Amino acid sequence: MLVEDPLSLDRIRSVLTRLEDTIIFSLIERAQFAHNPRIYQRGVFQELKDLGFDGSWLEWFLKETETFHAKARRYTSPDEYPFTADLPKPVLPPLSFPKILYPNKVNVNPSILSFYTRAIVPRITRRATLALATLKRANGIIGDDEFEDDGNYGSAANIDVEVVQSISKRVHYGKFVSESKFVDNPAAFIPHIQNRNRPALEALITKPEVEKKLLLRLQKKAATYAQDIALDTDTTIKGDGKVNGTGKIDVDGVVDLYESYIIPLTKEVEVEYLLHRLDGLSEEDIEKLRIDFAMPPKELNRHQLSSKLSYSQNTPAFLQKLKNRIAGVPDEEDEYDEEWENDGSGRPPIPRRPAIPQRPDDDPGSADESEGDEKPQVVVLREGKHLTAFQAENIRRKEKGLAPLADPAAASKTEAAPDASASKDESRASTKAESTGLSFSSSSKGKSKASNNKRKAVGDLEDLIDARKAANAPTKKKAKKEKKTLLSFGDDA
């Protein structure tokens, strides 16, 4: 299924929400039958042993079902994980899914099968099992046989396969959640991955408010779906799912399934996936990931609000390209890419080393000729500690062996007073900004653009220059002549 942004956390969460319905309805189906404990015990069916299979009835059902589905290439899909090992190859060529997840071998299906058969089935089927025991006693069957089973081995196992497969999809979707959170802020995760710090990674991926909302929604859903809708009686829903005195399922049992098993296991999958997210990457690759730095928080801090500045988050194209490449999201253009190359290691493509450009003798050049469409976002938060746009410009010029520019601050001391057309606030903001070390746009239109006052964020200039060089290697088209303005905060940044 082609989706707009496969790593949108909202879209991923909507898939998890939809899977709640699938799981609840299949549990309601399973609750119709008694526990049938024999179908979960290994080696109790001689018929299976005669076939050379020594697993449980349910494991046999899984093997037979998944063998057929594997031939139909079900398990080439990145969101499908089999319970059975050594499945046959698909009879059809695999579909080419976009490479969204980082290669990994995380599969927690053995844990899912264990908690489902030992804790979930007995609870979900309790009502049917008790009713069966009552019926058996009335017919003189007493003792262990009362609770044995209703003989519906095929029906019960068939539904069990559906339940465990939908729980498996839900739990392993944690990988997409993890990838989404990782690419959104790699720098937050990298040190904990390198230190194998599970608790820190779990704390980073845990969203208590999301979990709380989910459990409340689940309770309502189970109570609603569980009720027997009788057209001739009142169908007000009670919290326990019992309407007209009955309910098709143990609502608390469904909530407990998520709270005690599905959510914790999903988070284990998220952490396990993250622990392998840097496997095979060189220090340089990891550094490039780190450059894909978390942008300043979207919500404005007190100072920005008081300075009437706003931050518009627009990931520069070269960073987005770097982000996509590292996340393995293929580019639109399939043909040869001048900027990126596969080094054959199976890792995401890396920036192609640009040919060394030859400067024409008559061209004095300028520091920002390789700036391409986007420039670093520069904030001077602390005078004297951080570089101003002017200082940054001269560092770039020095890199290119060009003479430094004259300091506009020195020149402006001899200039006329600020532009009279700028409002008092704006000229104060501009003066204040310079006095607090904020540097404003150094656009060719100069101070008269006070209304265009902007704030610049300075990250680590060296890294940004390196990253930009790597991502903005000379391309066929001539870089647009940009006004000499470093990207900055502002409505039209």
Ligand SMILES: C=C(O[C@@H]1C=C(C(=O)O)C=C[C@H]1O)C(=O)O
């Ligand atoms: C799945 C997510 O990650 C974690 C696991 C959750 C779950 O299994 O329901 C919910 C929130 C997070 O604690 C998420 O953030 O949506």
